[in-house]
Amino acid sequence: MQLGVIGLGRMGRIVARRLLEADHDVVAFDLDEEAVAAAAEAGADPADSIADLCDRLGEAKRIWLMVPAGAPVDATLEELDPHLSADDVVVDGGNSHFEDSVRRAESTPAAYLDCGTSGGPAGAELGFSLMVGGPEDAYEELRSAFDAVATGPDGHAHMGPAGAGHYVKMVHNGVEYALMQAYGEGFELLYEGRYDLDLESVASVWNNGAVIRSWLLELCEEAFREEGSALGDVADRVEGGSTGTWTVQEGLEQEVPVPLIYTALAERFGSRADERFSRRLANRLRYGFGRHEVPRRE
Numbered sequence: 001m002q003l004g005v006i007g008l009g010r011m012g013r014i015v016a017r018r019l020l021e022a023d024h025d026v027v028a029f030d031l032d033e034e035a036v037a038a039a040a041e042a043g044a045d046p047a048d049s050i051a052d053l054c055d056r057l058g059e060a061k062r063i064w065l066m067v068p069a070g071a072p073v074d075a076t077l078e079e080l081d082p083h084l085s086a087d088d089v090v091v092d093g094g095n096s097h098f099e100d101s102v103r104r105a106e107s108t109p110a111a112y113l114d115c116g117t118s119g120g121p122a123g124a125e126l127g128f129s130l131m132v133g134g135p136e137d138a139y140e141e142l143r144s145a146f147d148a149v150a151t152g153p154d155g156h157a158h159m160g161p162a163g164a165g166h167y168v169k170m171v172h173n174g175v176e177y178a179l180m181q182a183y184g185e186g187f188e189l190l191y192e193g194r195y196d197l198d199l200e201s202v203a204s205v206w207n208n209g210a211v212i213r214s215w216l217l218e219l220c221e222e223a224f225r226e227e228g229s230a231l232g233d234v235a236d237r238v239e240g241g242s243t244g245t246w247t248v249q250e251g252l253e254q255e256v257p258v259p260l261i262y263t264a265l266a267e268r269f270g271s272r273a274d275e276r277f278s279r280r281l282a283n284r285l286r287y288g289f290g291r292h293e294v295p296r297r298e
Helices: 010-021 033-041 050-057 071-083 098-107 120-126 136-141 143-149 164-192 199-206 215-227 242-254 259-270 277-290
Strands: 002-006 025-029 062-065 089-092 111-118 129-133 156-160
Touching (some): 002 010, 002 050, 010 143, 098 164, 111 164, 136 143, 136 156, 164 215, 164 242, 164 277, 215 277, 242 259
16 A cells, blocks of 8 residues: 655654555655655655655545644645545544544545554554544554554554544553552652562563563663662653643543543643652653653752
8 A cells, every 4th residue: 555654753754654664655754854764765755845754645645643642633734735635545643632533524625534643662662552533434444554553453443533542642642641649759759668679570570470561560670770769860850741731631521530641631730830750750651651841850
């Protein structure tokens, strides 16, 4: 299958690479010429503009967007609009708000698939977890591409109509906030508690058979191994917060209590004023799964 990939940042590069490794043909574009050159080196057909990418895709266009959520998605769709028809498919693989995805699905000439994407840079080797909303026939048509980008056939599913994919990803991120907060609080108690503990050793033991073992706990182990039990100079500042905010807002609208997610979100915002060990660990964990920059104490 031939696909266009627009946006070759941290996640977009992985999407393009995994498609190529599965023998799909990729036409690649990014505003960064070096990113396009790197994609070409990996085997992609480089495009020098969105119009050029559409020309290279021919009549049946399958386009995967990996651009930052918000205005950049709308700007990209505006440029794509004159080149699209009802026979085309556009996948939005970013962290868009689900209501924006519903609006875009209604206004885009092509079939629009909102694709929640989880897995971070580890997806380069393992594949992503993909949550897809939009027309089911378009999802089925791109199934082989989703197989390639995800961990395999079990790593993606059709969640429902437009917006459903990004809705599920939004709640996923809220759960992620709460899990990080729980690990942070537990390790803070161990760090401040009665014994002088090697927290890397604790995490390692928990990762081997314990009920609370997980990838996030493996990343806790990695953090303590690389930074030490006291987390070195990792700052008490946890960035991010948009998807968690959306999750809490949706909980209020649906009258579903989400106190753990709300508390984790409040801790993120509080980290910009007060210092806590749990927030420092959450800061470092964001590097582990997403390679986000780690603010450090001066």
